[in-house]
Amino acid sequence: MDFNYQDIRKDFPILDQQVNKRPWVYFDNAATTQRPLPVVEKIREFSLQTNANIHRGTHAHAIRTTEAYENARDIVRDFLHAKEREEIIFTHGTTESINLVARSFCEKFLSEGDEIIVTEMEHHANIVPWQMACERHHASLKVLPFADNGTLKTELLESLISDRTKILAVAHVSNTLGTVNPIKEIIRIAHSHNIPVLVDGAQSAPHTTIDVQDLDCDFFAFSGHKIYGPTGIGVLYGKRSWLDAMPPFLGGGEMIDRVTFEKTTYNELPHKFEAGTPHYVGAIAMGSAIQYIENIGIDKIASYEHQLLNYATDQMKALKNLKIFGESPEKTGVICFQLDQIHPFDLGTLLDQLGIAVRTGRLCADPVMDHFGVTAMTRASFTFYNTIEEIDSFVAALKRIRLMF
Numbered sequence: 001m002d003f004n005y006q007d008i009r010k011d012f013p014i015l016d017q018q019v020n021k022r023p024w025v026y027f028d029n030a031a032t033t034q035r036p037l038p039v040v041e042k043i044r045e046f047s048l049q050t051n052a053n054i055h056r057g058t059h060a061h062a063i064r065t066t067e068a069y070e071n072a073r074d075i076v077r078d079f080l081h082a083k084e085r086e087e088i089i090f091t092h093g094t095t096e097s098i099n100l101v102a103r104s105f106c107e108k109f110l111s112e113g114d115e116i117i118v119t120e121m122e123h124h125a126n127i128v129p130w131q132m133a134c135e136r137h138h139a140s141l142k143v144l145p146f147a148d149n150g151t152l153k154t155e156l157l158e159s160l161i162s163d164r165t166k167i168l169a170v171a172h173v174s175n176t177l178g179t180v181n182p183i184k185e186i187i188r189i190a191h192s193h194n195i196p197v198l199v200d201g202a203q204s205a206p207h208t209t210i211d212v213q214d215l216d217c218d219f220f221a222f223s224g225h226k227i228y229g230p231t232g233i234g235v236l237y238g239k240r241s242w243l244d245a246m247p248p249f250l251g252g253g254e255m256i257d258r259v260t261f262e263k264t265t266y267n268e269l270p271h272k273f274e275a276g277t278p279h280y281v282g283a284i285a286m287g288s289a290i291q292y293i294e295n296i297g298i299d300k301i302a303s304y305e306h307q308l309l310n311y312a313t314d315q316m317k318a319l320k321n322l323k324i325f326g327e328s329p330e331k332t333g334v335i336c337f338q339l340d341q342i343h344p345f346d347l348g349t350l351l352d353q354l355g356i357a358v359r360t361g362r363l364c365a366d367p368v369m370d371h372f373g374v375t376a377m378t379r380a381s382f383t384f385y386n387t388i389e390e391i392d393s394f395v396a397a398l399k400r401i402r403l404m405f
């Protein structure tokens with residue numbers, strides 16, 4: 001690894017603590033990431049030194065917060081390589097971004113008898129909003145399955161598409177299998193039938209370079225808290241042509257142009273989709289988080305995380321009766337597994353006793369559990385502030401727990 005590891009770790013003081021009298025090992029990064037000091041300092045600055053509601057004031061603090069918020073939009077635009085800053089909408093997170101599209105796009109473009117395609121490996125956030133839209137509009141959901149090794153059966157996509165397909169929604173990276181999906185190819189196929197594609201980037205934006213123009217996706221969603229920023233803030237990128245055509249999602253202040261009791265006209269993009277007071281401190285701090293990882297270099301981060309993934313996979317596979325769910329050749333640092341017959345909740349609790357934080361349960365992906373016929377899984381997920389030594393402690397803990405059973 002060619003970035004200064006000690007300096008990076010110093011930026012995340014939360015990691016330097018003990019849990020249950022052991023050095024804390026945080027392997028729950030796919031659920032939420034920790035925040036580096038520059039992000040914490042930004043939140044502090046916009047709490048202690050500068051604060052006023054944005055877009056509405058002529059006074060100094062209102063101007064400063066508005067500028068910082070709109071600057072965050074430019075940071076996100078550069079990060080996603082979007083064509084226009086107006087294509088960046090701040091939301092509360094990936095879930096809200098997807099709901100926005102499922103509500104607003106479908107209101108305009110989905111009719112009775114139409115179809116929406118999702119995949120079998122989606123997080124519930126990229127299933128349920130589409131299901132709700134289908135219920136509202138009497139449309140139906142079609143599902144692209146994945147193979148047992150965790151790769152999507154992209155070769156079946158053409159057979160799922162019909163002239164009633166109105167949109168396709170797919171995760172860039174699966175939160176359970178870690179699979180990096182071939183979204184460029186999926187988008188190419190969908191576009192050859194004039195079908196727009198929403199990419200759920202919650203698990204990809206923190207770990208890979210994103211270029212929405214190169215991908216040619218129609219929508220892209222991600223969350224601040226999974227990219228080393230605050231909770232309660234996220235992004236929806238949408239191509240201007242779609243966003244212009246879609247009706248507003250929420251009504252209220254800021255999204256309007258002129259209100260009378262007879263008729264309301266709506267604001268321009270991006271404000272049309274940002275009703276009410278946004279989480280402007282969150283947006284500003286998320287901008288800092290993005291700058292932080294860009295300063296390290298996303299490619300360096302990706303390559304180091306791959307080393308962690310490969311090392312952990314090899315070590316874990318060497319353990320008897322450990323099954324890994326999802327072994328796609330293209331993966332990020334997410335490993336879901338089952339150890340012997342030990343229930344994931346027991347395993348998670350015992351790992352916690354040894355200071356190691358992993359996620360257990362259905363991981364907001366019931367269809368993935370159903371695919372493998374299990375009721376729960378254990379998930380270890382790594383990021384660039386994790387270390388080989390932490391993986392060694394984790395594997396040693398797994399060995400120790402197995403002996404107890």
Ligand code: PLP
Nearest residue numbers: 093094095123125175202203223
């Ligand atoms: N999509 C994926 C792939 C996720 O992993 C998650 C969260 O784990 C979400 C969507 C929902 O993100 P949020 O809870 O930040 O809205």
